[in-house]
Amino acid sequence: MGFSLTLSHIIMVIASVCLASLFSAYAFYTGNLVQNELAQNVNNYKIMVNIKLEIVYATVNTTTTPPHFVIYAKNTGNLPFSDFASLDVYVGEYGKAQLYTYRETANPGNFNISTANGDNVWEPRETAVIRVYTTSNVEGVVFEAKLVPSKGIGSSYLFPAPPS
Numbered sequence: 001m002g003f004s005l006t007l008s009h010i011i012m013v014i015a016s017v018c019l020a021s022l023f024s025a026y027a028f029y030t031g032n033l034v035q036n037e038l039a040q041n042v043n044n045y046k047i048m049v050n051i052k053l054e055i056v057y058a059t060v061n062t063t064t065t066p067p068h069f070v071i072y073a074k075n076t077g078n079l080p081f082s083d084f085a086s087l088d089v090y091v092g093e094y095g096k097a098q099l100y101t102y103r104e105t106a107n108p109g110n111f112n113i114s115t116a117n118g119d120n121v122w123e124p125r126e127t128a129v130i131r132v133y134t135t136s137n138v139e140g141v142v143f144e145a146k147l148v149p150s151k152g153i154g155s156s157y158l159f160p161a162p163p164s
Contacts, residue, residue, distance in 0.1 A: 044151070047152070049152075050077050050078040051151060052076045052152060053074070053076070053077070053122075053147045053155055054073060054155045055071055055073045055145055055146075056074050057071075058070065058072065058143070058145045058157050059162055060138050060161060062138075066133075066137055066138070067134075068131055068138070069134070070129065071089070071130040071131075072129055074127045075124050075127075076124075078124055080121050080124065081152070082120060082122065083150070084102040085101075086149065086151075087113075088149075088150075089102075089132060089145070089148075090146040091132045091144070091146070092134075092140075092143065093139065093140030093144075094141075094158065097146065106132075107133065108134060108135045109134075110132075112130070114128060114131075115128045141161055142159070142161070143160070144157065144159075
C-alpha cells in the first residue's frame with residue numbers, strides 16, 4: 001500500500017505541475033494578445049493624430065467654363081499624405097455641399113490635387129491645390145468646403161462667392 005500511495009502522489013504532483021504550466025502559458029499568450037492589441041491601437045491613434053489637413057483658403061474660379069472650386073490646403077501634421085482616393089472633399093453652397101471623389105484627371109463630379117513640388121506626396125508643411133469640378137453651375141452667396149481623410153484630422157472652411 002505504501003508504494004502505490006507514493007506513486008499516486010507522484011502522478012498527482014506531475015499532473016498539477018502540467019496543469020499549472022498550461023495555465024501560465026495560456027495566461028502569457030492572452031497577455032501578449034492584449035499587449036499587441038493595445039500597441040496596434042496606440043499606433044493607429046498616432047497615425048490618426050499625425051495626419052492633419054487644414055484648409056487655408058478657398059474660392060471659385062469663374063474664368064473657366066463651367067466654373068470650379070479651388071481649395072488651398074496645408075498638411076499641418078507630421079506624416080506625409082498620398083492616399084488621395086481615401087480623401088473626401090465636400091464643397092458647395094453653404095448647407096448644400098456635395099461629396100466629390102478623387103480622380104487624377106478630374107472630370108465633372110471629381111477633384112484633383114496638385115502638390116507644391118509635383119511628386120503626388122503631400123508632405124508635412126506643404127500646401128496643395130485642390131480643384132473641384134462640379135456637375136452644375138456654381139451659384140450661391142456663401143460656400144463651404146470640408147476635407148475629411150479616412151484616418152486623421154480634417155478641416156472645414158466657409159468662404160463668400162467672388163465679386164462679379
